[in-house]
Amino acid sequence: MRTTKVGKRGVVFSFDDFSTDTYICPTNVYVINCSEHIFICDTFLGPDSMSGVKNYIEKHFGDKPIVIFNSHYDYDHHWGNCAFESKIILSHKLCKEAIEKQGEDDLEKFKKWLRGDVKIVLPTVVFDQTYNFQDEGILFFHSPGHTADSSSCYDEWDKILFVGDNIEEPIPYIRSNMDGVQKYVTSLENYLKFDFDTLIVGHGSIAGKELLQQNLDYLKNFPNLVAPIDIEKNGKTFYKIHLQNLSTLAEELIIDGDFNGAISYNKEIIDLGLKYNLFEKETKDRFEEKINEIKKKII
Secondary structure (H helix, E strand, O other): OEEEEEOOOEEEEEEOOOOOOOOOOOEEEEEEEOOOOEEEEOOOOOHHHHHHHHHHHHHHOOOOOEEEEOOOOOHHHOHHHHHOOOOEEEEEHHHHHHHHHHHHHHHHHOHHHOOOOOOOOOOOEEEOOEEEEHHHOEEEEEOOOOOOOOEEEEEOOOOEEEOOOOOOOOOOOOOOOHHHHHHHHHHHHHHOOOOOOEEEOOEOOOEOHHHHHHHHHHHHHOOOOOOOOOHHHHOHHHHHHHHHHHHHHHHHHHHHOOHHHHHHHHHHHHHHHHHOOOOOHHHHHHHHHHHHHHHOOOO
């Protein structure tokens, strides 16, 4: 765990559990020490992950009521809820519903990532659009994008924006159809209305408005790319994520009954993957099998 002070009252705790030798993926927990409350944005993988955070708070911030904020329902953003005795665990209402629906299943599905004795602890306070601690300059607000329940935190006093997984390095992961992408674009455009200097993402380095704009440009052009493919400039990771996003779009089109559209995007994945050496033959075979299965659905 690494700590980075941000602004006058914030600390980012970064964890490398998801990083590998070839893929750097720090996960960030953002803590804000305010006059009346201590705010903890996301709680990562469990009580063992949060032990260092708890020790830091006790040593540097003293004894104040803790408000936990879960940015969305993915397991790596709420498993550590159980490490704290907090009366307020805050989230969007859809976040609570999603955790309640699949939280226990995720414990089994992702059990290799358990850090300590994890118990699913649901949000206790939910909101629809916003939840404001005005006296302390802290605003929580709904920002659908990475998931429909995604929400963000704005520290008005320190001009810091915490966005969970809505912004990624180098580009975002899409988990919806094109209607969801349009809502995603709207959320990122809304971020630009805030006066902030520092951007804290769920996974990645502490950044600024440039990364936000890069994500926004990508989403506004999706399913096309902003510029011609340049592996040397952008790296393979950029385009592998793009292929994943095209695959997600194809799956959504199948759900909508647009089988020809789904076939078209799967063919594009194969063409790009082979042309730019983005995957192995086994992956090509898998997508060809997908195409054959989709063709069977066409009457």
